[in-house]
Amino acid sequence: MTVTATETGTAQRLRLSSLRKTYTARGREPFEAVKGIDLDIEPGELVALLGPSGCGKTTTLRMIAGLETVTAGEIKIGDRSVGDLPPGKRGVGVGFESYALYPPLTVRENLAYGLKARRAKDVAQRVDAIAERLEMTELLGLRPANLSSGQKQRVALARALVRNPPVLLLDEPLSHLDAAQRQRVRRELKVLQREFGYTTIVVTHDQQEALSLADRMAVMDAGLIQQFGTPDEVFDRPANRFVADFVGEPAIALVDGRTEAGAVRIGDAGALPVPDGIANGKDVVVGLRPQDCHLTESGATESGAGLRATVRVFENLLEFGLATLDLPGVDVPLVVQVDVTVRDRRLPERGDTVTVAAAPDRVHLFDPTSGERL
Ligand SMILES: Nc1ncnc2c1ncn2[C@@H]1O[C@H](COP(=O)(O)OP(=O)(O)OP(=O)(O)O)[C@@H](O)[C@H]1O
Ligand SMILES: [Mg+2]
Incomplete structure (x- = not known):
């Protein structure tokens, strides 16, 4: 039997060009859910959406999977434009929450079904191998009706993986698993992905999951990709205010400011240094991440040397602490991550007066109208 690329899992480039989707239903206004997406995903790359x-x-x-028609634009897998191919001919494995298992079949039969339909070799061995790696050997004899939602989700994931598809699409694949299992399955998913080289897109709401899995992250809002880059790029240089706000935990503080020589003034709290090349006398939105700010000895501040603040609350989360600060003349609180691992250091308390500093390249500035990074 000749083995096709679809069965060997040969890594393929996945390209989306100007991809659009307008939903139309009788008696309803057409709704444009996807407004022109370009994504170029390398063979064997794992992208978190x-x-x-x-x-x-x-x-x-x-x-991409062929389960929804394309309104405009192109989808290419390798050199093939797949927009007109039926789902089964695209070489795409999917694990969607809504993607139902066949109720009359056992888990083993569900996993084997797609392989048998493709006349694959060693079906039983492949099913056993994937079941073991996803911690579900004991489920193989059960039927879907007797599975918990977390177990169903692992079966759906296994069914997508057992084919070694060149392109793998997973929509919240681990959302129903408990915390410990989620981390274990997440690691195994990454190992399998590296072993077999499926070009993968994973949708997740969990930022830690995205960071742990992704080679690159695609951040989407209102039907458009807002930024596509490595986790470091997205975190360190958010393209706009939306991305800055969406990526990062705890969330970035976004406060109004006004630039002056080499610094940005924030309320009546003082000023922070800004990167070179920022125009003076401009109203801006200033983004300050908890991880990028630090508290210095309290006291008077020089211009551009820091922000005066009062501690509203301090939370000791053992790995680190979070100080929530009020800045004079600013209505948004500022959260600053504090190192709590240094022994005998006095930790902040409610009511303390502190000074906040940040390095210039950690002070993110955005245009207040367009939201774009300055
Ligand atoms: N069949 C449909 N007909 C009309 N509108 C739809 C249809 N499917 C989705 N939509 C709309 O398209 C938009 C995008 O939906 P989609 O399911 O892609 O969002 P999502 O990013 O996956 O969200 P979630 O994180 O909640 O799963 C939504 O506003 C949704 O209401
Ligand atoms: Mg969804």
Whole structure:
């Protein structure tokens, strides 16, 4: 039997060009859920797709899988334009929450079904191997009706993986697993992905999951990709205010400021240094991440040397602490991460007066109108 590329899992480039989807239903206004997406994903790369509910993530995956028609634009896997191919001919494995298992079949039969339909070799061995790696050997004899939602989800994931598809699309694949299992399955997913080289898109709402899995992250909002880059790029140089706000935990503080020589003034709290090349006398939105700010000895501050603040609350989370600060003349609180591992250091307390400093390249500035990074 000749083995096709679809069965060997040969890594393939996945390219989306100007991809659009407008939903039309009788008696309803047409709704444009995806508004022109370009993504160029390297063979064997793992991309995490992030974005708020309703931004078009599932719609995008369904178009790639062939489960939804494309309104405009092109989808290419390798050198082939796949827009006109039926789902089964695209070489795409999918694990969607709504992608039902066959109720009359056992888990083993569910996993074997797609392989048998493709006349694959060693079906039983492949099913056993994937079941073991996803911690579900004991489920093989059960039927879907007798599985918990977390177990069903692992079966759906195994079914997508057992084929070694060149392209793998996963929509919240681990959302129903408990915390410990989620981390274990997440690691195994990454190992399998590296072993077999499926070009992969994973939708997730969990930022830690995205960071742990992704080679690159695509951040989506309102039907458009807002930024596509490595986790470091997205975190360190957010393209706009939306991305800055969406990526990072705890969330970035976004406060109004006004630039002056080499610094940005924030309320009546003082000023922080800014990167070179920023125009003076401009109203801006200043983004300050908890991880990038630090507290210095309290006291008077020189111009551009820091922000005076009062501690509203301090939370000791053992690995680190979070100080929530009020800045005079600023209505948004500022959260600063504090090292709590240094022994005998006095930790901040409510009511303390502190000074906040940040390095210039950690002070993110955005245009208040367009939201774009300055
Ligand atoms: N069949 C449909 N007909 C009309 N509108 C739809 C249809 N499917 C999805 N939509 C709309 O398209 C938009 C994008 O939906 P989609 O399911 O892609 O979002 P999502 O990013 O996956 O969100 P979530 O994180 O909640 O899963 C939503 O506003 C949704 O209401
Ligand atoms: Mg969705």
